[in-house]
Amino acid sequence: MHLLKIFQSQSRFFYTALIGLGLINSFTFSVLLLFINLTIAGKPFPVWAQYSWLIFFGLLAISVVTTKVFQTYLVKLTQQILYGYELNIVDKLRFATLSDFQKLGSERIYTAINDVRALGLVPEVMIVIVNSSIIVICALAYLFYTSVTGGLCMLGLMLGMLFFYATRNNVIRKNLGKVRDLQDKYHKYLLDLLNGFREIKMSSVRNQNLFTRFIKANRDTAKELGQQTAVRYLDNELIGRYSWYVTLGLVIFVLPPLLNMRMQEYSPFIVIVLYLMGPLSSLVGIMTHLNTINIAVERIQVVEEEISAVSGSDRKPAVLPRATDRFESLVFRNICFDYTDHLKQKAFTVGPISLSINKGEIIFITGGNGSGKTTFMNLLIGLYQPSAGSIGYNGRAVPLNEYSTYSDRFSAIFTNNHLFGENYDGFDLHTDNDELMQYVDMMQLRHVLKIDANKIDIGLSKGQSKRLALIYALMENRDLFVLDEWAAEQDPGFRAYFYEVILSDLKAMGKTVIAVTHDDHYFHHADRIIKFDYGTIVNDETVSRPMNVAKRDKLLV
């Protein structure tokens, strides 16, 4: 039923079209049945008997055309829903906060998008269900018209079969649900294998355990359940088909003596039993697909609701406005962020943090492992929303619904930065772009980067990929640079060049840089050093930065 509501919500003509198809086909199938029985009984068609062949083929043509029109409408509607769901999930996802996205888990998103594909089965399933059910109803009605007792017998038999199938189908659905849960976990293990390939290769125990205890165990259980389900389905089909032959036998051998019927009276029963065989087996056969669709719809809904809840679509601006004002100052007022465990209990709190950052400052963030540096950076750039406190940008408090535009003020390079395979930023990536080539030279990558067709090849070492990320950051032309251990992967020569040349160049360009670093050897190149411990700032001091021009010139050679 839920599926029907989804279709109606997408097209207000859906129920009308469904009822239209139902009425036309009910009429067609009833008349066809009447034709068959009258022919067997040797009676003429009650109206326009001389044109009966025309009526027969005319009705068939109407039914084919109606079904074809409905089918095409349904296919279009299904594809619209299918692609709509896909885009909707991705669209909502991009407005989720980072912490909510991390809680959701990427494997859930992958499987939800896979589930959406199951909706492609809807047109076939719906046409079979509508047409087969109409034939069954028409045949039953005709039987009642012929003989109430016979009709009651047949109805009783069908209800019995329906109960039998419904009970068996419950078990099948539960099994399919379990298979689907196993699929979620399987995706998770696969992501571990693909993302942690190096780590897997480095431990034969880990390698073996991942395969045997997780992937293989998961697939074995799924296979077992899959086999049970397939056997049950086939048993259903087999039982359905043969019980119908048994019904035919009862109609031929038991019904006539029991009800004292003559051949002319019970021949309609035989015709109807034969007439129903095809639709009934189609209905039983389509149950597999129907179950798959229902499970997929349930799962998509759950994931969609979860994504809706975290995406804050109410906070989503229709069009993201670009940040145009230049940076002057930023103030953190008692900002806190709570990490919660699976019971929603506070596990770790970063904050309260109060500080101010002014234009042109070079700030180094230091502190031991787990002291809260990354969390602070994520709060600073608006990826995490604080649980308490407020951020002031250029003297104005930033409301939650402006976080996405607030984030637009920063160019951030994370510890595990990701370079995109496509030019999503729309940069001008051609060798005749002087600005680009100036930054390429600044990063000493002129002979390393392959710049071609408005793209830059991303097959680079970690250090080089961070340099390319800095080129992109420069091309974004934002005022605030946030770098998380950027220099850690650079060779000693380039690291020195970064602290001694690049940072001062950024400052000269009017940039404000906030960088997490452990390179205490270069701390004197900062204007300020902020130290974190146990989630709070324990030291915030201004440093004087000596200008060593001779050394700078040497590094630039």
Ligand SMILES: Nc1ncnc2c1ncn2[C@@H]1O[C@H](COP(=O)(O)OP(=O)(O)OP(=O)(O)O)[C@@H](O)[C@H]1O
């Ligand atoms: N996703 C998370 N879920 C729960 N707690 C977390 C999560 N991420 C971080 N924490 C907690 O927050 C604390 C601070 O983490 P954070 O990553 O900000 O520290 P850090 O100083 O950047 O550490 P490192 O230098 O090791 O990256 C950690 O000690 C941890 O207890």
